[in-house]
Structures are given as structure tokens and as C-alpha cells.
Amino acid sequence: MSTAVNSGLRRSARTCYKPDPEIERSGKPAFVLSLTEVKLLGIAGVGFFLDAYDLFIINPVLTMLQYRLYGGNALPVGLHGFVNASANIGSVIGQFTFGYLADALGRSAIYGKELMLIIFATIMCLTTPTGSLSPNSSLIYLGIFRIILGIGVGGDYPMSASVTSDRSNLYKRGTMLAYIFANQGWGSFIGSLNTVIVLACYKHVMNDEGETSKADGVWRIVVALSLIPAFATLYQRLTMPESTRYTEARRMAENQEADLEKEVRALKNVGHNTEGIAASSSLSGSDIEKEDRTQESTVPPSQNGPANPEAIATKKDKAQIGEFIAYFSEWRHAKHLIGTCVCWFLLDIAFYGINLNQNVVLTQIGFAGKTGSDWEKLFKVSTGNLIVTALGFVPGYYATVLTIEKLGRKWIQIQGFLLAALFLGILAGKFNTLSHAAFIVNFALLQFFFNFGANATTYCYPAEVFPTRFRAFAHGVSAASGKAGAIISALAFNALSQDIGTPAVLWIFFGCCIAGAFFTLLLPEVKGRDPDLVSRSDPHLIKCQYIQYVSKSVK
Template sequence: MVEFKSSHPAFDQMKITPTFIEVTILSSMGVFMDGFSLSIFSAALTYLQAYILVRAIYVSLAASAIYIGMFLGSFSMGHLSDRIGRKRMYTYDLAITSLFLILTALSTTFYEFFIFELLAGIGIGADYPLSSSIEAEFSPRRSRGRFLVFNIFMWTIGSIVFYVISIPLIYRFGSTSWRWMYAVGAIVPIIVILARRALPESPYWLVKAGREDEAKKIADDIGKEVGYTDVELPMVEKGSSSYKSVFTGSYLPLIIFASLAWFSYDVSSYGVWNYTPSIFVSVGVSAINSILSTLLEDLPVIVGFVICLILIERVGRKLLQSVGFGLAGVSLLTFALYADHRTMPFIMIFTAFALMHLFHNIGPTNLTYVYPVEIFPTRIRGTAMGIATAASRIGAILGVFAFPLITDSVGMSSGLLFFAIFEFVGFIVTVTLAPETKAKPIS
């Protein structure tokens, strides 16, 4: 039997409730879907190059397609979530992804593949501002960072699950396994859509919309799960939800910081992830072993995640993101300067990528996702997160488009140097513009 309490806790200072756990799981499943879907291309590329991506420019364009879609989805849908609500968008956004992943599996030409990948990306991009906003708005203040880090870590889990599934598909279907990879990827969004239908609307957004009675009922219902009878609604900043609001006053340097830091991170992160298996194949590793080696690259990812999870509520966001960018830049620069100009052995490439993943996951992998939803108020949170996500997708497009062209023309060491430059850009913008949001309330 629940023991009811007479205190009046603020909504963001309650204990963890079953509803909050459900919100965390279902919001993180959108990020899981991102990791799963975006890893498909990297494993499928070896077979696609022999079928419909027969030119280097086709590879670059095809690799960019899903990120172009994510740019469009995040930029538009994040703003809509501020205007019409989180839940209405949140429940069905991934249906777009499911439909067009199926059509991608059926592609027979480069043009079909490009268009369907782009359209699939719209649904994935839409989920970024939605999942992160809902997670932040339901999280207890003093553990919000850890739960947001867990949320983005599900990208890695989605990627790992995909690579594990891809191995038997490659064994069974060989050169046509890429079609089955995309078809299997279409199943995950449907499961998430069905599970999300029972989630409540965010009390933060309801207060912002002037629907305090609905917000109060949801807050009290959640409070009752841990024994509270009367929960104080969050204080929410009033004002416009327009795009213009994000670029005015004190919010202008914040959106520059959030967008440029995430852009810089995605250039190197997605540039590497998209091509890791095919790069390993190019230096003599078999297709299956390239997948296994790519899975091993997740070990430093997990180590970095654990370090971030332990330290985020102790040392704060700014220090971790600065250290992560700085050390990733130094490690990539070191390999770029001391490697052979044209070729690099497998072990050197593997180690360069592994160190980058370790330092990224100590900081920018997680915190470029955390920062936008913590530094902007409810009225523009989805819009700002959508803009920052869109900027990050431009970085991803640049990384996945430029990397194969650079390595093909001037070598792997030049590709690593290209990525190192953006690591230092991320470091500089974090040191100069990032605020500290540890344990601070969101409005």
C-alpha cells in the first residue's frame, strides 16, 4: 500500500516513478532506432558498391541521403512540437521511417535508393527534438543529465543490435543481405509507435499552452505512484515559440554554441561510423570480420559512456565536453601526422577510431545532445533542439560526403586530419560559449 505524504514536491524534484521509467525507455527507443537505421548503410555498403553505388560520388550522395532527411525532419518537426504538443508528434513520427526503410529495401537504382533513404531520415530526424524534450521535461532535476546520457547511449545499443543481426543475414543471403537489413530495420519503428500511444503529454508543455488543469492532473497522477498527494507544477517561461525567438537576446550565443558544437562532433563521428566496415574491408579484412571489428569499436564507446554517466552530475557538462573534444582532436592529429601519407595498417586505423570513440563518449557524444534541451525554455525547446539537430546533420552530411573523397584522393591520414580540425572547433566553441547546467532547473 502506498503511503501518502503531506509535502508538496516540485514536479522536477520528485522521486523516480514508474511513469518516468516508461517515458525514459520509450523516448530512448527513438534514439535506438537512429543507431540501428544509420548503421545499416555502413554494413550494406560493401554489397551496394557492387550493385547500385558503382561510383564514388554515388557512395557519397547515398551516405548523405538519410542525413538530409534528418535535417528536414528535425528542423520542421521540433518547431511543430512546441506549437501543437509533444505527444501528438511523438506517437507517429517513426511511421515515416518504417515505410521508407521498406521501400529502400526494394530499391533497384541509385535514384530510388537516394530518395527513399532521404524520406526515411525525415522520421528519424523528427524524433530527436521530441525524444530529448520529453526526457528532459519528465526527468528529476538532479539526475536529468544521467537520464539524458542514457537516452543518447541507446544509439550505440541500436547500432550494436543491428551489427549482431547483420552477421546471420550476411551468412544466409550474401550479396542480397543489404535488402534484408533494411527490411528488418522497418520493424523496430512500428513496435515503438504502438508502445508510445499510452504516454502522457508533458506537463511543461501543457503549462506553456495555458492548460494548467490538465498538467496538474498528470503531475498528481505521477506523484501518486511514489506517495505524493499534491505536486507543484513547473515554472515555465512565457513568450513566443517562433524560430526568431531562438536567435534573439541571450539565446543567440546559446544556439550558436549548441549548433556549432554538435555540427563539429557529427562531422567526424558519422564520417567514421558510416565507413568503418568498408574501410576495414579495404585493408584486407573479410566482410564478417569487418563487422566483428566494428563491434569491438563499441568497447571504448561503452567505457566512455560509463565515465560520462559517473561524472556528469559531479563535474558538470562543460568540463566533460571540453575534455572529450580536446583529447579526440589530439589523438586524431597524432595518427594523421605520424601515419603513412597514402595507407595505414588495420591496427593503426582501428586504434585511431577507438580512441576517438572513447573521448567522444566521455563528452560530446552525449553532451551535444543534452545541452540544447537544458539551456532553452519549454516554449522554444523543441524548436532549438530541432535547429541544433539540423546543424548536426549538416555536419554529418559533410563528414560522410567528404571522407571517402579525401581518403580516395589523398589518403587516410588526410581524412583523420580533416576530422581533427573539427574536434578543435568543438573544443573552442565549448570553452568560450558553453554554460554549466548541472542541477539547474529547466523552465
């Protein structure tokens, strides 16, 4: 590669990105937020509130549909797994799609579209015609629109992560991401609380009058309540301007592309023989610029490139994909992507295997009650969900918020995996002998170390370890790997529980957590690390870009 281009790219790296003064430490604790950060937390955090609300509300919804559609009998195993997994199936699509578009087209151009999709799908779920379709068809109808809901929910992962990381100071970036993700705990908690409250309002008609089918109204009200925060933040998302960090990253990429195109043009001018290449390599930066101006003045407009916007957009999209592949073709970058993907995959097998089937676990150890009216069983299950969420979910998230900048992401993730494995081992080994109180304590501690651990850090890592230009897509790929694990768990948990027993399934989750701690070793500590500065002068990436443009020119 010529010295002119190499030095030009490195010079561009130094001048096109300057650390923002806001990145400097303010002296305040990282968890103390400014007014601007609180506003950002409100806009991006509501998305994760809805993510958890919509994903985990399916637990009480399916329990209520047992009474509305099947007279209290268990749902068909296959359909139960399909509806459980449907939102996660959609999430995989949304994470890939929105992640790529956010990098290729910009955060501001895409942000808010995923929330519109969530609103549409939620409304369609509410229209499930349980009175006119067969029970099985009703579940299929609900599952289809939950797939669409999942596309919006999945899109929120890379969007909110990249929007937050782009706008955060380095010394509190992890705290901001943890704050955003902590809204998942509140979403799950509020969903459980709403279920308990609405069920209490229906006690007379369902319990005293015996109209159990009224559970159909309960789940629709609970699901519809999620539309309130969705509509409240839609406008702010649609009108959010582009971040300075992303704009500078794109300008940096364009400058590098311009330098490479100048070099290719210089190579063409002096011929493709060895002497010509050597001669072009000795050109100074001013010589190349002079040659470039001369060429531009003599080339007809039709040869300067595509004139229509669609062709230009296509060119940029292809360049984005090529640069993404070039960046991750080297092991030192690829191992980070492998680490984030595999850790999230293993975490979600255990996390969603437990939480999407929490009612099944509570019922099997007798918390739902073997006696009592249908309403009492529903109320006990909902109360159990609320207790576990309050004890484990919310405290775990905020333990991460308060300590992430002190302990670091890597330490929190490894200890979270190992302690989650410990409590899964206790539950698996003593599943049939634990008292109700002992089960709740162990289950709450399991949830606590999921969230003061890998469930939070697997979300933070991709938003911090990858440079801005590839951050959203890499985050989407990582999150999609996690959702693949969640889909496997949702589809297999019930069948495996019946075939080999719930304790054996919990041992599988135990193994996933141990493996997750091991794969975390592939990841660096990202506390205070700016991936943009790390990658600016990456000689491997510059070389790949050079080869890519030279090859394109030769063709």
C-alpha cells in the first residue's frame, strides 16, 4: 500500500475524531445523572421497559388462556412452545435488520420505527378472536402477531444500545447502559403487578360468580396497558437528532474512502505495471490531490459515479458490509464477536428457559396450589411471579448499575455466571425436597445473579467493545445469538421437562452458565476503553479497505 494513502488515513484518524470534553471526568459518581442523561434514559429506557413487559407478560397470558380456551387444562405442548418462542423468533429478525440499518443509514433515520412496530403488533394481539376461532387457531393467531411484536422488540436492542453508547461519556457509559437495561426489571415487575391488580378487580365475577372465562378480559387489559408508555415516547424517538460520535465516525469512513479512491485513480493513471505502482506509491499527498482535481475536471459527469440516490445508497450499503467483514476477519476482532455471541447464547438458554416458563416451575413445586378455585390458582401464580421479580429482578439490575464502573464488566459477568450456576445446581439437586420458602429464596437469588451478572453485561459488552461504525450491527448479531438460545429453551423446555424431568433441564442450564463463564475470557475489560480510538489506526482494517477498493477498481 502506498505511503501516501497509509499516512493519509492515519492523519485522518487523528484529525477527524477528537475526544469530546464531556468525556472528561466530572468528579461525580457515575450513577449520578445529568438532566440530559435522565432524558436519554427516559427515551431509550422505555423501550426496554416494553421489551420485558411484552416478552414476559406471556407467562400469565398463557395461564389465563388455559381457562378461557381449554377449561383449565394444559395447553398443547407444541403450541405452548410456539407462543412462548414467537416473540423471540421475531426478535432475531429485528436484531439483524435494525442493527444493520442503524449502521448503514444512521440511528436517527431508523430510531422510533421499531416502537411503531411494537405498537401495531400489540394492538393486533389484543384482537385475538378467542370467541370465534378454535382454541388452537387462537393460539396460532396470537403467536403470529407476537412474532411481529418480537421484530420491534428485537430492533430495540441494537437501537437503544447504540443510541445510548454514542451519547454517553466514557467513564459512565457502562452505567448508562445498565440503567437502560434495568428498565427490563421494571417492565417485568410492573407487568406482574398489573396482572395482580386486574385479577383482584375481577375477583367477584370470576371467583364469586364462577365466570372463569372472564380471564379473557384480564389478559387483554394487562397487555393493552403497555401501549401507554409506548405512545408517550414515540415522538421523542422519531425526532431524535443524530449523535456527534456517529456523524464523526461516518465522516471518518468517507474520508478514508476518498483517500483510497484517490490512490486507485493514481494507480490507473500511471498504469498497472510494477514500475507504475512503485511510482504511484511515491506520490505525495499534494500530488495525489492535484492529480485528482485534474482527473475530475476532464471526466464527463456520467463517469463520476451513480447519479441517482438509490444507487448511491446501494454503494454505501455494500461498502458497509465489506468493511464489517474486513474488520472481523482478523482473530483479535473476531474473538470479541464470538465472545459476545456465545456468552449471550448460553445466558439466554438458561435465563429465558427459566423466565418464559416460570409459571411451570412454580406450579410444579406447588406454589400455584393444588386446591382452590380457578381464580385463586391464577392469583397465586401471579403473586408468585411478582414476589420473585421484586426480590430478584430489580435489585440485581441496580447492583450492576452501582458497581459496573468499579468492578468492571468482565468480573461482573464471570461471577454472575458462576453464582447463577450455583443456585441452579441447588434447585436441580433439591427440586423435589425444597420447601416453598427455600425455593423462593433460591429462585430469587438465581434471578439476582442473572441480573447482577451476565444478563446485564451481555447487553453492555457489544455496545462498548465494538467501534461506532459497526456497533449496532455487531450488537444485533450478538443479541440475535442470545435470542436463538431463548428460542431453543422456549421450544424445548416443556417437552424436556416431561421427558427427562425439570431437575435434569435445570442441570443443562447449570452447564450453560459454567460454559458462559469460560467464554467470557475471550472478552477484554472495556471499562474506560474507547473502541473508536483503538480501531482508528488499525493497519489490518486499512489494508483490507485498500485491497477492497483496488480490487473494485481493477474490475
